[in-house]
Amino acid sequence: MNRINLIALGVKDMNRSMTFYKQIGFKCYEDAENPPIVFFDNQGTKLELFPLEKLANDINEADPPAISNQGFSGITFAINTKTKAEVDDLMTLAESSGGVMVKKPEIVSWGGYSGYFQDPDGYYWEVAYADTWKFDEQDMLIIEP
């Protein structure tokens, strides 16, 4: 496991956010008004760890944003597995490594098997599997246009 399949941003106005990301150059096949969810394919991404206060200063040293990383920030990361057992294994591993199991894996409304953990700073990660999924050569979900 060395990938992040999805970064999900919780948005308040789908059309507004979809238009914003399309305008700044992200490509997606979605052209409906107000779709329930939108995906943008991307090339590889690095995960980076950076001391929290320093990252706030990196954003603006003269006027750093107030840090409020308690509760749910609106951002989640997701790892999609190829078997149901991998979900259980990774959730167990996350918990024994210092994470917190927020939702035990279960069959969810869209038919998949999904759980959530929080990392040591409280960031949310979903681990999910569905037997209908197809993957590309980089183990990324193929979402049909």
Next chain:
Amino acid sequence: MNRINLIALGVKDMNRSMTFYKQIGFKCYEDAENPPIVFFDNQGTKLELFPLEKLANDINEADPPAISNQGFSGITFAINTKTKAEVDDLMTLAESSGGVMVKKPEIVSWGGYSGYFQDPDGYYWEVAYADTWKFDEQDMLIIEP
């Protein structure tokens, strides 16, 4: 521009977080104690937009986490460009598309040229360039071990 080069998590205890992510399977070359920053290479990642309240319910419908996406959540996304002009162009485009310029691009302490914007929901994005950078075939930064 159809990529996210970096997802940065602001962390409170670098060793704790580095150990956590290594244990759950992310690979990095860093083996120093308490390094100033850590990068984990990944395969491709999709960016996803999801209605905020529904995403909180997806995490745990029975006990959704309290939403607190005001201020700085501790997470940033970064796009690394191949020219300085691309930084200015993308920052201008983000602003004219409904984003907010949080830090005008400037030469920063590590020698690069970097700015930050917020998307319509307030999520932070860095756009940065440095003339010392090398990229791989997916336009991902090559960070030497």
